[in-house]
Amino acid sequence: MDGAPPPDTAGPGEVRTTCAYCGVGCGILARPDGAGGITLRGDPEHPANHGRLCSKGFALGETLSQEDRLLAPRVDGQEVGWDTALGLVADRFSRTIAEHGPDSVAFYVSGQLLTEDYYVANKLMKGFIGSANIDTNSRLCMASTVAGHRRAFGTDTVPGTYEDLELADLVVLVGSNLAWCHPVLYQRLAAAKAARPGMKVVVVDPRRTATCDLADMHLALQPGSDVALFNRLLAAIDANGATDPAYLSHVEGYDAALGAAREEDGATTGLSTEELAAFCKLWLANERVVTVFSQGVNQSSSGSDKVNAILNCHLATGRIGRPGMGPFSVTGQPNAMGGREVGGLANTLACHLELENAAHRDLVRSFWDAPAIPEAAGPKAVDLFQRVREGRIKALWIICTNPAVSMPDADAVRDAIGACDFVVVSDVTDDTDTARLAHVLLPATGWGEKDGTVTNSERMISRQRAVLPPAGQARADWDILAEVGRRMGWTEAFDYRSAAEIFDEYAALSGLAAAMGRDFDILGLAGLGPSGYAALPPTRWPVTAQGTTERFFAKGGFFTPDGRARMVPVTARPPAARTGPRHPFRLNTGRIRDQWHTMTRTAKAPRLNQHLGEPFLEIHPADAAALGVAPATLVRVANPTGSCILRALVTDRVQQGQVFAPIHWTGVTAPSGRIDAVVPGVTDPLSGQPESKAAAVAVTQWKAAWFGFAVSTERLRPDCPYWAQSRVENGWRAELAGQETPSDWEAEARRLFARPQTPCQVITDRAAGTTRLAFFEDGRLVAALFTAPDPVALSRDHLVSLLGTQAVAPLSGRPGADMPDPGPIVCACLNVGANTLGAAIAGGVDSVAGLGTCTSAGTNCGSCRPELAALLNAARRMEAAE
Known part of the structure; x- marks a missing residue:
């Protein structure tokens, strides 16, 4: 375990749980507010965040609205009981398998499931249905890292920890906008750099992002050319005698990888010779270097090669497994790592066992007492939906994800789901593109109600604990899956009564996997029992029967047949889609x-x-x-x-x-x-x-005849070619545009707001082509629409603030002289706008800390600090230009 259980700093009624968003895995202290919601704060004892939260985590308590919550099972749009719904699911899956074989059904799951949910889904599909037709939306964010790790290390092992970011002398961020996508890690890195100004940060990204604010060097390489960059680095490592010969005794493939690297043309990166040389010099000059990589590396037709190009440089220099050094993949979802560990991908088994390894299959089949384990990998996400489209998959269960919009070629995926014979969707809401296509909708518990574990990017297992009772008839995903397994005839195998039972079975299997040479081992957590599981503190694996190991690979010990790592020869390939005159x-x-x-x-x-x-x-x-x-x-x-x-x-x-x-x-x-x-x-x-x-x-x-901006206390009903609608404090706001101007704007507004009789004020300027309409009930502003032939210029946040109030002159679209306009919001936590910040800068504030003191911006979660710095830098550039 990761030391002794943390001291109990939770306040009265607070529950220790884990954030629902990215793979940082921040700890949260949450307390029911007595009105169906929660209040929360960062857990100061959690080792991932030490009390920090980003803007999304800070606002989690505001996302528990029951407004669109799925509260009961539905079949063909009609509410039914659980017995009817699960009976139908079990029957349709069983009949489809009997008629067309096990590969005619599939599950598509999610990195937002808890580990226990993932385990039961994987066991049901691979062990008892007997198909590998289960894949996850984590395929979209970190599958290339899994492939690269397995090629190099023999297993999907993340060797480093978050502390390495703070101990490093050089941190290289590759394809990672850490400031926006993993803000708490960014804050930890920024604090470390402030404490040790000699620390260097390099950002490798075609785009200048908020993360570049922290960078000493930004390498704006051409998209897809990461392999070329790290091949140039590997060649420089060799040319400068920077390899570690002792460590290379634990590595195979150096000569072949170096040969490929020497053939690489660094010009394909689009970087200058000077930039390439400066990067290589900096990397070579700092032994304690961490290379962080994320979606910019993974989401590529050469993503696996990019990962191995990075790993090659760390293996060649032995900069791996020791404090402050190593390659580090940061994951995008709260339990992407747990899904990897539990075999949620179509080509893996639980506990990092390999589906296509006969001994591994036999172990899992015997442990589960399963009828059969499929011998071949199943279709990965894109191919899975292609099989749905072709009619080869006839029954599909989608759990906790929205592939009709999140998959590539999304229109084709949406159409494939819509044409599938039988579609089940388990979710918390019926208001998604995917849920609208389901024959059966099953209400699942959501964050705040779920009970189980997640694993973050540094292999830290943390508990998500229930803070609220399930909404309506919602049930845990593992419970829904297990009930279907029992109804399909496998009663004993799925006779679970708690997440703790599932975790215990999983931990026991990990011990057997470790005995077969796998890295994932939490046998030391087996036998916790309900109370031990309830109290489980954040714990980094492996946790063997003898104790915990913090790091991997400092002295070799890879999980290949001969125990040696593999350096992989890779060559840069351009993106698959070629630009040209038609698509430049x-x-x-x-x-x-x-x-x-x-x-x-x-x-x-x-x-x-x-x-x-x-x-x-x-x-x-x-x-x-x-x-x-x-x-x-x-x-x-x-x-x-x-x-x-x-x-x-x-x-x-x-x-x-x-x-x-x-x-x-x-x-x-x-x-x-x-x-x-x-x-x-x-x-x-x-x-x-x-x-x-x-x-x-x-x-x-896209030539619009008109643009519009609307606010309403009720959800709008747009019917125009372009619209974007979002929640605001007292209702909704929307941007609108069309290519044909309505002949009667008042009639159009009444339809948009569904207010056929509500009193309305209208101002029309025929010369300018503008119309402004405001609707009132009992003197309160309940809706307004502004239209113009060009993008509508007004103070949007001011107009939003008038909703539901006794608004004075709302059709002016701007605050009066006694109501300063804060401008577009920059700090979401404390509602500080760009105009407020601009006034502070004009008044002499010249630092991010000063803006915090003056306006409070950036003093809560800190996610907006890069934008505060950008505003300051823009002001300095303007001043210099004058």
């Missing part, structure tokens, strides 16, 4: 600071919708000028896979010829802004991970 732009995709995946949770928190409230496309000023695209207008992004419409954000954060769009918007929040509709289903040939960051696209003006 390279599309990068990713997350934004305050949203998560497809926003089924974060969109419920008004504060998280304030920062960036609609889908957008970052485009370089020179490209925008060439296309005639003005800031804040709309653009169409298209290729043979699909198309979408996005708001133009003109910025030099992206290079010429490159564009960036966030992944979060869906058919529920912005139907035309679904970026995965233009991401082709191209995958890495080894890992099966899609290339989500390098599509070739065309960008053109």
